[in-house]
Amino acid sequence: MRRAGSQKEWLRTLKEDLETLELRCDGYANLTRIANLIAWAANWSTMCSRPTIARLVEVTGLSQATVKRWVRWLRVRGWLGTVEEGSTCQFRKGTAAGLLDDGLGNRAAVWVLAVPRRSRADRLRDHDPRCVDLPERTSEPPTGSLPERTRVDPTRTREERSPSRPREPRISPHWPLHATARTKRDKIALCERLRAEAPILRRVTAWYLRWWLSAFIDEGWTAADVLHALDSRADDSRWTYTWSSVSEIRHVPGWVRHRLAAWLDGEGRPVASRSQRRAAVDAARRAGQEARRREWAAMRAAAGWVEAPAPDAVTEDCPVVAAVLGVTEVPEQPAVGPNAAFVAARAEMERRRREKEAAELEALAAWRARRLS
Numbered sequence: 001m002r003r004a005g006s007q008k009e010w011l012r013t014l015k016e017d018l019e020t021l022e023l024r025c026d027g028y029a030n031l032t033r034i035a036n037l038i039a040w041a042a043n044w045s046t047m048c049s050r051p052t053i054a055r056l057v058e059v060t061g062l063s064q065a066t067v068k069r070w071v072r073w074l075r076v077r078g079w080l081g082t083v084e085e086g087s088t089c090q091f092r093k094g095t096a097a098g099l100l101d102d103g104l105g106n107r108a109a110v111w112v113l114a115v116p117r118r119s120r121a122d123r124l125r126d127h128d129p130r131c132v133d134l135p136e137r138t139s140e141p142p143t144g145s146l147p148e149r150t151r152v153d154p155t156r157t158r159e160e161r162s163p164s165r166p167r168e169p170r171i172s173p174h175w176p177l178h179a180t181a182r183t184k185r186d187k188i189a190l191c192e193r194l195r196a197e198a199p200i201l202r203r204v205t206a207w208y209l210r211w212w213l214s215a216f217i218d219e220g221w222t223a224a225d226v227l228h229a230l231d232s233r234a235d236d237s238r239w240t241y242t243w244s245s246v247s248e249i250r251h252v253p254g255w256v257r258h259r260l261a262a263w264l265d266g267e268g269r270p271v272a273s274r275s276q277r278r279a280a281v282d283a284a285r286r287a288g289q290e291a292r293r294r295e296w297a298a299m300r301a302a303a304g305w306v307e308a309p310a311p312d313a314v315t316e317d318c319p320v321v322a323a324v325l326g327v328t329e330v331p332e333q334p335a336v337g338p339n340a341a342f343v344a345a346r347a348e349m350e351r352r353r354r355e356k357e358a359a360e361l362e363a364l365a366a367w368r369a370r371r372l373s
Contacts, residue, residue, distance in 0.1 A: 001078040004047050004113040007039040013115050014079055016250060025202035029195075033060050033205055034070045038080070039113060047113040048083055078116030085109055177224040178275065181217055193223045198230070203252050212256060216263075216270045225273035226260075233262040234271055 004010035014020060014035055023031065037056055042049035056067045074080040086109035175186070175193040191206035191213065201209060210217070213226060221229075232238055239259065249255050265271050272280070338346075 001081065001114040001116045003081075004115050007042055007044075007047075007113065010047075010079075010113045010115065011035060011039050019077070021247060021250075025199060028203050029205060030060075030062060030066060031070050031073070032203075033062075034067060035074065035079075036205075038071075038074075038111065042113050048110055049113065050108045050110045052108045075111075078114060080111040081114045083110040083112050175223060177227075178222050180220050180222055187214075187217050190217065190223050194226060197223065197227055200249060200252060200255075212253060213260075216260065216273075219270045219273075220276065221270065221273045222275055225275050228274050229263050230256070230259045 004013075015032060020028065020031065034056055037059055038049050038051055041051040053064060053067055053071070056062075056071075057064050060067065071080070075082065084107070086107060173189075173192040173196045175181075175189040177193065177197075179190075181187040181190040187210050188206050191209040194209060194213075195201045195204075195206060213221075216226060216229075230239075243249065260270075263271055263273075
């Protein structure tokens with residue numbers, strides 16, 4: 001492997017590698033999240049990075065086992081070269097002081113960003129017969145006698161112990177499809193919902209996706225609007241697909257940028273989304289209905305047309321309506337209740353029930369008398 005020329009080159013080559021693209025969507029997201037943090041912590045001139053495992057766990061929100069597994073994945077495949085192994089004081093039983101000091105103190109591991117020989121560009125050059133196929137080699141030095149560390153203590157001396165990772169995700173992926181986001185956390189939750197709905201967007205993080213869609217989210221676009229814009233143009237024409245699987249798309253940002261460019265005006269600002277257009281049409285329809293309702297009320301008032309209420313509405317609580325209609329006395333309404341036939345039937349049922357209850361009591365008294373005799 002060779003030293004990477006820049007952080008951007010290392011990240012791009014890693015994300016375009018065929019072995020990386022064959023990963024599952026959740027594994028790809030975890031790998032790219034860890035790789036981004038390692039690249040951002042690298043020195044610009046030496047390309048050496050020394051983020052601690054505790055720092056990676058704290059920022060990514062992943063478990064310690066997951067972070068170690070993906071770091072080991074990068075090291076084994078030649079994407080990270082080990083410049084210096086981590087070192088820390090460890091407890092060991094049987095010693096006088098109870099500590100085993102290796103003489104180096106607490107030091108974090110140092111890695112160098114490297115590009116393996118079997119990268120995507122090298123695979124493309126394999127078709128050239130002038131390329132000689134050499135055995136793969138790694139530049140990792142052999143590990144010393146340091147035992148494998150499984151403790152959760154921080155690597156640095158003054159670093160505090162990281163709190164236990166919550167089981168629930170920091171950002172919920174259950175953001176409503178038709179809700180607008182205002183705060184930063186809501187925007188990230190909206191992007192998490194987009195990643196849950198569109199498998200192609202799972203190859204990037206929600207934070208990266210929020211940076212892409214910031215102009216559209218700030219204009220009040222919802223998750224449903226973004227999904228619609230990725231499938232349709234602004235004139236409601238559908239996009240045609242020339243690929244059979246999302247794995248054939250090599251550069252997701254370019255694909256998203258190309259699809260959403262159809263929803264930009266001449267000045268590069270997002271146009272009204274589908275939900276905003278529907279809301280405008282609904283508001284115009286309601287405004288027209290209200291205008292017609294006022295016009296009809298004005299026509300009735302000009303013609304002197306007074307609407308007559310229903311007969312049961314003329315009561316003592318409406319003296320104005322009664323005066324307009326010329327009603328001086330309110331007719332008495334017949335009492336509402338059961339008729340005579342229903343009352344007689346109900347009385348007969350009650351009489352039979354009482355007779356049956358009295359017969360049962362007599363039978364019970366006779367049984368008790370026979371038992372006591």
